[in-house]
């Protein structure tokens with residue numbers, strides 16, 4: 001039996017050794033989901049809603065345990081990890097209202113009536129990355145189950161423990177056998193099997209754009225339904241008329257949250273040239289104030305990177321001659337630490353400016369006017385997130401409409417909210433998660449014509 005070792009990224013100590021699911025074990029999970037499929041779609045809507053609420057309550061009762069696992073497995077600060085477990089609970093509760101509102105339509109047609117049904121799409125494979133193991137699992141799981149689909153989740157190799165525990169809580173809450181399973185295995189084995197197996201009718205993949213492309217090609221062979229949530233290189237645009245103090249105070253959170261291992265990281269700060277120096281003077285103390293350290297401490301704001309390999313990759317974006325304007329702090333000793341790092345001025349071809357770093361590194365660049373800001377913001381193959389700082393409401397709306405990205409905030413660093421659709425433009429993905437329409441991605445519309453003429 002092959003296994004993988006889960007390391008605590010803050011201590012480099014072993015947390016657990018987990019069996020790695022083979023292709024055959026993944027097939028067995030798929031067979032159990034096939035057996036559960038009809039029973040789950042036939043559960044009465046009110047009962048399915050009650051089961052989702054019970055599942056949410058079970059997660060709620062285990063927030064501390066789940067947060068503790070994520071602190072150990074991912075190095076997330078404990079306050080953040082509690083929020084992440086709470087997000088799973090909230091998303092399950094939000095979508096527990098959906099089964100009883102899964103309404104079709106009645107369409108007037110000649111010779112009869114046509115009614116539509118939203119049918120469950122079938123077995124759903126959720127392939128989850130290591131950066132937000134709990135929320136990203138929940139965003140697919142809640143609506144997929146609410147729509148009447150069995151779900152098989154494949155967590156990332158480095159961070160399987162919370163998903164495994166959440167699946168146990170689902171069973172304890174009364175979800176029938178085979179309705180929600182977790183296969184902890186390699187992407188190239190268990191993940192690939194979910195993509196290749198004909199009984200899996202939909203894949204929800206969150207991860208790198210590179211692997212997303214391969215998954216899309218795999219799904220194309222079977223015309224398999226697919227949602228892709230991929231990489232980002234988002235802009236935080238600060239106009240001269242903004243409340244600069246607020247913009248500078250929140251910029252570190254927008255990029256250094258989760259140690260920058262965030263698809264929504266606003267890793268390019270674009271600042272209007274006339275206030276560039278003032279903004280940098282305000283940004284420096286804000287970056288130096290970021291509390292980096294022991295993830296188990298309630299005052300910690302930023303933990304380590306996920307692994308030694310990932311730290312090496314992040315460090316490659318900051319070579320010895322990099323234009324480092326200033327840095328924050330990071331502990332010495334064991335752990336995959338990397339201090340928050342601000343680069344300026346950067347060349348337009350600097351990889352730290354053009355590529356997704358997925359670490360606590362931000363490039364700050366000046367712009368001249370509104371048109372210039374929009375052109376720079378859009379000069380990337382990605383389009384996931386973004387923020388705009390200005391006191392001019394008209395400008396805020398004009399720029400928000402012009403920036404080619406899926407999720408924007410004005411005078412705020414907020415990114416994902418479960419009430420609103422989330423997803424990317426361009427190479428940041430395909431389809432939307434969350435929000436009131438999320439069940440559309442987990443159902444097929446069926447129309448039935450009923451003749452009324454004799």
Ligand code: TAP
Pocket residue numbers: 127128129130131132136154155156157158185186187188190191192195206207208209211212214215228229230231232262263356358384424428429
């Ligand atoms: P990836 O290396 O792409 O891995 C993501 C998931 O895919 C993991 O579970 C991985 O399993 C699995 N996988 C790898 N190869 C596979 C294959 N051939 N078939 C099926 N599954 C496969 O990404 P990552 O490094 O974990 O995460 C970082 C990336 O995710 C960043 O680019 C980030 O921007 C993106 N991300 C995007 C979003 C949204 S919402 N747009 C959110 C978070 C992260 P293993 O762990 O076993 O390799």
